[in-house]
Amino acid sequence: MSSLVEQPRSIELTDRPADVPMNMGWTAQLHEWLTTVDHKKIGIMYVVMSIVFLVIGGSEAILMRWQLFYPRSKVLDQDTFNQLFTMHGTTMVFFVGMPILIGIGNYFVPLMIGARDMAFPRLNAFGFWVTLFGGIMVYMSYITGGAPAVGWFAYAPLTSTTFSRGAATDFWALGLIVSGIGTIAAGVNFIATILGMHAPGMTLRKVPFFVWTMLWTSFQILLAIPPLTAALTMIIFDRQFGAHFFDVPNGGSAYLWQHLFWFFGHPEVYILILPVFGMVSEIIPVFSRKVLFGYEFMAAATMGIAFISLSVWAHHMFCVGMGRMPDLFFAVATFLVSIPTGIKFFNWLATMYGGRIRFASPMLFSFGFLSMFLIGGLTGIMLGAAPFDFQLSDSYFVVGHFHWVLIGGTLFGTFAGIHYWYPKVTGRMLSERLARWQFWLLYIGFILTFGPMHISGVLGMPRRIYTYDAGHGWEIWNQLSTLGALIQAPSYAILVYNLITSLWKGKPAGDDPWDAWTLEWMTTSPPPSYNFEEVPTVHSRRPLWDLKHPEDPDWLYE
Amino acid sequence: MQTYLVANQDVGGAALRIGRRDGRLRNPTQRIYCRSTGEREIRGIDHVDVIGQRALLAAVQGSPGNMSIFAPASPGAHSIVDLAILTFVVTGLIFVIVEGVLLYSVWRFRQPRVEQVGEPPQVYGSMPIEVAWTAAPTLIVFFLVLVTTRTLWDVEKTPPESKAGDNALFVTVIGHQWWWEYVYETYDGRTLGFVTANELHMPVSDDNTSRHVYLTLKSADVCHSYWVPRLAGKVDLIPGRVNSLMLETKEPGLQLGQCAEFCGAQHANMLLRVNVDTPEEFERWLANESKPADEDAAVVDGKANFLTQSCVNCHAVRGTPARGTYAPDLTHLMSRQTLASGIIENTPETLADWVRDPQAVKPGCLMPAFGLNERDQKSIVRYLLSLR
Numbered sequence: 001m002s003s004l005v006e007q008p009r010s011i012e013l014t015d016r017p018a019d020v021p022m023n024m025g026w027t028a029q030l031h032e033w034l035t036t037v038d039h040k041k042i043g044i045m046y047v048v049m050s051i052v053f054l055v056i057g058g059s060e061a062i063l064m065r066w067q068l069f070y071p072r073s074k075v076l077d078q079d080t081f082n083q084l085f086t087m088h089g090t091t092m093v094f095f096v097g098m099p100i101l102i103g104i105g106n107y108f109v110p111l112m113i114g115a116r117d118m119a120f121p122r123l124n125a126f127g128f129w130v131t132l133f134g135g136i137m138v139y140m141s142y143i144t145g146g147a148p149a150v151g152w153f154a155y156a157p158l159t160s161t162t163f164s165r166g167a168a169t170d171f172w173a174l175g176l177i178v179s180g181i182g183t184i185a186a187g188v189n190f191i192a193t194i195l196g197m198h199a200p201g202m203t204l205r206k207v208p209f210f211v212w213t214m215l216w217t218s219f220q221i222l223l224a225i226p227p228l229t230a231a232l233t234m235i236i237f238d239r240q241f242g243a244h245f246f247d248v249p250n251g252g253s254a255y256l257w258q259h260l261f262w263f264f265g266h267p268e269v270y271i272l273i274l275p276v277f278g279m280v281s282e283i284i285p286v287f288s289r290k291v292l293f294g295y296e297f298m299a300a301a302t303m304g305i306a307f308i309s310l311s312v313w314a315h316h317m318f319c320v321g322m323g324r325m326p327d328l329f330f331a332v333a334t335f336l337v338s339i340p341t342g343i344k345f346f347n348w349l350a351t352m353y354g355g356r357i358r359f360a361s362p363m364l365f366s367f368g369f370l371s372m373f374l375i376g377g378l379t380g381i382m383l384g385a386a387p388f389d390f391q392l393s394d395s396y397f398v399v400g401h402f403h404w405v406l407i408g409g410t411l412f413g414t415f416a417g418i419h420y421w422y423p424k425v426t427g428r429m430l431s432e433r434l435a436r437w438q439f440w441l442l443y444i445g446f447i448l449t450f451g452p453m454h455i456s457g458v459l460g461m462p463r464r465i466y467t468y469d470a471g472h473g474w475e476i477w478n479q480l481s482t483l484g485a486l487i488q489a490p491s492y493a494i495l496v497y498n499l500i501t502s503l504w505k506g507k508p509a510g511d512d513p514w515d516a517w518t519l520e521w522m523t524t525s526p527p528p529s530y531n532f533e534e535v536p537t538v539h540s541r542r543p544l545w546d547l548k549h550p551e552d553p554d555w556l557y558e
Numbered sequence: 559m560q561t562y563l564v565a566n567q568d569v570g571g572a573a574l575r576i577g578r579r580d581g582r583l584r585n586p587t588q589r590i591y592c593r594s595t596g597e598r599e600i601r602g603i604d605h606v607d608v609i610g611q612r613a614l615l616a617a618v619q620g621s622p623g624n625m626s627i628f629a630p631a632s633p634g635a636h637s638i639v640d641l642a643i644l645t646f647v648v649t650g651l652i653f654v655i656v657e658g659v660l661l662y663s664v665w666r667f668r669q670p671r672v673e674q675v676g677e678p679p680q681v682y683g684s685m686p687i688e689v690a691w692t693a694a695p696t697l698i699v700f701f702l703v704l705v706t707t708r709t710l711w712d713v714e715k716t717p718p719e720s721k722a723g724d725n726a727l728f729v730t731v732i733g734h735q736w737w738w739e740y741v742y743e744t745y746d747g748r749t750l751g752f753v754t755a756n757e758l759h760m761p762v763s764d765d766n767t768s769r770h771v772y773l774t775l776k777s778a779d780v781c782h783s784y785w786v787p788r789l790a791g792k793v794d795l796i797p798g799r800v801n802s803l804m805l806e807t808k809e810p811g812l813q814l815g816q817c818a819e820f821c822g823a824q825h826a827n828m829l830l831r832v833n834v835d836t837p838e839e840f841e842r843w844l845a846n847e848s849k850p851a852d853e854d855a856a857v858v859d860g861k862a863n864f865l866t867q868s869c870v871n872c873h874a875v876r877g878t879p880a881r882g883t884y885a886p887d888l889t890h891l892m893s894r895q896t897l898a899s900g901i902i903e904n905t906p907e908t909l910a911d912w913v914r915d916p917q918a919v920k921p922g923c924l925m926p927a928f929g930l931n932e933r934d935q936k937s938i939v940r941y942l943l944s945l946r
Contacts (some may be wrong), residue, residue: 078823110737153819157797158780163735163822248798254781255796259828288667294683296690319783320794321775321801324714331706335699342695343688344932345656350687352663356678359668370660376650385702387709388642391635394818395781448918460625460787462818465826468892471623472814549677557682 031403037121038529039106042128044425045369047418048338049132050096051496059494060084063480065449065482069469071118081466083148083168086136086510089152090172093268094179097410101275102186104417107425108166111189111520111527112208114199114536116497128183134179137460141171145487147553148172151464153265153316156246156257160556161239168173173232178415180229187221199519201538204298205440206558209540211291213278216306220274222265228264231257254363258320264312270309272406274302274415280366283420284348286516287363288355289556294347295541301340301347308337309378320388327386345370358512359367361435365416368443376401379454394464403450412442415495418478422499423513427525428506434498441491451475517542584678589612606882619640623814624788631788631809634713636792641709648698652739716773717802717831725767730774731784733795733817736824737886737899738922743774745844748859752847753874755886756899757831762810769837773803786815788830796817809833816900824924843893850877851889851945864933872925875945885925891945898923910939 010486024032033041064084084125087131106124110117118124141147148168150158159169194215198207207215207479234257237243244250246257285292294296314322314330322330348370357363383389392398406488415438422430461468512521521534521544540546540554572674585628703724719729725746732739740758742750761769775784777795784803785792792924807813813833815830864870865879872885880888894904898920912919913935916925 035568078826082820082823082825104887116642155781155819158820158822164779222606227629252798287925289677291682293681294688297683297688319792320796321799324710327710327714328703328707331710332703333651333714335702335706339692339699341694343692346691347683347688349656349663350660350681352667353659354678355679356669357664357668359664367660368665371657374653374656374660378653380768381649382642382645385641385645385706385709387713387791390646390713390793391787393792394785436711458627460627460785460815462783464820465816469623469829472625472716473623556679557680 043107045350050100053095058087083147127182131182138175141168162449187218187515190218209281210278224267231260266313279417290355293350304340331386362420368412376404395457423509438494446489579719720744771805783819852946860937
């Protein structure tokens with residue numbers, strides 16, 4: 001306890017990490033960033049990389065929406081369109097979704113568990129650079145005359161040299177193998193860090209909830225990414241060395257690819273959502289001024305999701321003719337996921353209930369997450385009902401559903417996290433006014449973009465079509481979607497503007513601007529490279545609560 | 559029999575107007591697509607259409623453009639709709655309750671409203687409450703599993719063997735990069751054994767007789783998916799696998815659908831047309847399709863021309879040396895309403911356009927423009943027009 005009591009620091013207003021000399025030239029700065037093994041700098045680079053790719057992937061989406069505004073429109077030709085949706089999906093999953101979550105985890109997991117760095121700092125830097133190079137490699141496919149046009153799930157045998165000539169598909173597969181190595185490295189590192197480097201007193205039952213979710217995400221990474229790497233290697237072997245893994249006329253199996261891909265692909269969805277569950281589980285308590293309701297149940301639910309998600313992959317394959325029993329098995333497994341997810345949801349609501357809710361930007365985005373993710377979850381239940389999925393699968397309904405999960409869930413939650421932790425990273429507050437503009441443009445634009453897709457899907461519109469005929473009642477819904485995309489677009493510009501200008505315009509944040517309870521708020525903003533002068537000893541899940549309320553500490557109740 | 563085209567009056571109007579607004583009317587595809595059927599002239603197209611509203615209306619009112627999964631025309635599609643409505647009700651209730659609690663909480667407990675000194679009471683959790691809200695979704699899941707199982711057993715059936723008197727049609731569907739091959743196997747126990755493309759004909763069921771259609775689904779190249787929303791859920795066509803799908807409907811007329819699994823450049827234009835004929839019409843159609851190609855003395859040089867060109871490497875015309883299997887069988891080409899797997903109406907003009915340059919109509923399709931001279935081209939088109 002003594003170490004905690006000494007802690008309240010004078011609020012230092014620093015523009016840069018304490019250990020970087022003020023007079024450092026830009027070459028020295030660049031050298032510092034390129035060679036750093038500091039988990040905080042690496043975390044920042046992950047997030048910056050993800051935001052750059054977010055802008056690229058978003059621009060691709062806008063182009064596609066432009067093409068789909070009118071039936072039989074000729075804005076883009078079929079090859080360009082097919083390349084765009086391949087790159088959009090690949091970019092958003094591999095170079096936006098995962099790296100932004102890994103980046104935030106990289107920055108905050110060590111801080112939240114009172115560690116000085118990740119367990120393997122060099123592996124950490126390696127993981128980042130490899131992920132970045134993987135992304136660049138995938139985009140290098142454009143120099144071969146065009147990006148791959150196989151879709152992000154790249155169903156064999158469309159990826160064979162017979163149907164995808166040129167080198168684009170090789171660039172794509174190699175790029176994903178390379179970035180996958182980085183992701184696996186990050187997963188290993190998180191597990192080692194969380195299990196091995198937590199502060200004295202912080203047992204696994206007392207880690208902050210975000211850390212807990214990162215732990216299970218990392219296990220999922222270790223189980224899901226290697227099958228993808230194996231499958232991509234098979235593609236490369238088929239294409240380059242004359243192997244026949246997916247080559248049906250020579251005894252290969254096109255069906256095999258689907259199993260391999262979705263064995264990765266479905267846990268991937270949970271890799272993209274579990275850390276976000278963790279973030280909002282940090283934010284909702286702080287902004288409701290209440291402890292997280294039912295921590296143990298939340299923790300168990302996280303494990304439950306991590307386990308069940310490994311046995312639901314073939315719900316992406318209800319239409320391949322697996323037969324009744326496999327269909328039923330995967331439908332039941334899919335429904336089962338809704339139980340732990342429901343538990344989480346109810347616990348968040350219970351945390352807010354009876355609290356005193358401050359609607360600062362992190363809470364606003366968390367509200368966006370709660371209100372929208374619910375809908376994505378419920379349409380997921382519809383898709384899980386296998387016979388209903390026979391109709392909905394591969395239609396625009398699915399496109400609406402997973403964007404509802406990935407934007408309504410992952411992105412809103414991630415933005416909540418960014419607004420929550422930006423003051424810690426930079427020492428400055430983000431503009432609340434801009435954050436509100438960003439939120440409402442995104443909220444309205446998002447609903448308008450993806451809501452109508454559920455309807456066009458139900459009206460029979462398949463996904464991944466570069467054009468469509470008038471007369472099926474699809475036009476108006478596509479036009480609304482495009483309109484929504486145009487409303488969304490400025491919200492991302494506002495985010496980028498806010499993130500950059502607040503670096504010097506933002507109000508000084510101080511160490512603990514939100515009056516929060518986890519260890520990262522104990523050190524300076526931004527934290528020094530060593531994070532903590534003295535490794536803190538903790539006694540409960542909310543060490544700063546104990547510090548601020550010595551008369552009524554948490555460890556009396558846990 | 560109703561012989562609708564996709565571009566019926568309302569729809570054609572909408573597309574035409576959009577074409578004009580974009581100044582793209584000169585594009586051959588656009589013009590062909592918008593070419594009227596007889597009906598369009600009767601109804602007229604000239605009133606103002608706000609971006610596709612009339613098309614939407616047309617879809618809702620049961621025009622053949624309607625591909626809504628909530629307008630089922632078969633028992634299988636019906637039972638899926640029943641399941642869909644059940645899941646809608648269940649998820650809708652959850653939505654209203656949870657979203658309601660969320661909105662109530664943020665309204666009731668937002669800060670300016672709740673004025674308190676110090677922190678609100680800290681509640682760490684409650685075992686009974688946790689058990690309750692674990693049990694509730696578990697019960698809902700149990701219910702959903704039951705109804706899902708029922709529907710699953712209802713719609714996924716193993717096809718029977720063909721036998722005389724079964725009133726059942728057996729067709730093998732082979733997906734190709736961007737067209738559909740139909741091999742008619744048997745009907746009512748009679749062996750048929752002819753091949754056609756892109757337009758499935760099937761007999762309608764009535765109150766006394768069920769006429770089931772059993773499709774065997776295969777792929778010649780990449781994965782495709784067979785989806786006619788009003789008749790059935792989709793089933794994939796995967797190279798190396800054999801899938802099956804049963805269709806049945808009491809609604810005569812045209813049902814539309816399209817490929818639902820991304821299959822390459824022209825995935826968007828791999829359309830499905832199912833003509834549901836009365837039994838008499840269907841028998842007439844079968845009789846015509848079973849014959850070899852018509853011999854017409856007037857187009858003898860066209861035929862000779864066709865047979866000497868590379869057309870025969872890919873296309874087949876039964877009764878001639880043309881036996882290619884990579885492209886649609888042309889034996890009764892003119893009995894089809896559309897060309898290029900359903901994207902354009904089949905008329906002498908569109909056929910000529912297609913033969914001249916398929917890439918202008920369906921860019922990226924596997925038939926190249928052969929650069930035939932005007933005379934060869936005309937004579938080949940004349941020959942094709944004789945294939946009724």
